[in-house]
Amino acid sequence: QSALTQPPSASGSPGQSVTISCTGTSSDVGEFNYVSWYQQHPGKAPKLLIYEVNKRPSGVPDRFSGSKSDNTASLTVSGLQAEDEADYYCSSYAGINNFVLFGGGTKLTVL
């Protein structure tokens, strides 16, 4: 069982928006604004999409956005494209005892 909880799957049609949740606790997601999101295609290394809850690294399309409310963080993918089909992982800083916790991953299918 992963420390952060994500739905195992999500789906949407091209052009639609999809939101993936990431639920932690008051000791990780709820306490720190160090939530990140990663995209991973099969056989590839993860790619950083969002860091510090809602910041995008250069080169990441603004179709990807992040937010947080209490102990739950969310990644929204707008204007779904075929190439968005991948696994998505959230992570959060969790203090000096656990450092970084990851979610179990969500497989996004573009219908």
Add this chain to the structure above:
Amino acid sequence: EVRLLESGGGLVQPGGSLRLSCATSGFTFNAYAIHWVRQAPGKGLEFVSSISSNGVTTNYANSVKGRFTISRDNSKNTLYLQMGSLRAEDMALYYCAREVGGLRWSWAFDVWGHGTMVTVSS
């Protein structure tokens, strides 16, 4: 181009040791904290360890604390992970990844290598 290239993975018996390396290029190595993250076959991501830009501060996941040691040689732009007392559950693809915050910890990883596979089996 910013690059991280892991090496040193392989087959090791339970209880054995292995040293992973992560050679970097294309950025000012001594200005960034660096992390190790692993992924067991078919599984999710797991934080392993991290080290500050100057090597003074090191962090470990509870699952590897006391068995793994992270280090870096800023003169060689290279990161290391000395792994000992290896267990079956350590079998994974090990990635090195750059800290997005540079000197500042944001606990996010913006550049990743392709990983090196560690197999623990008798």
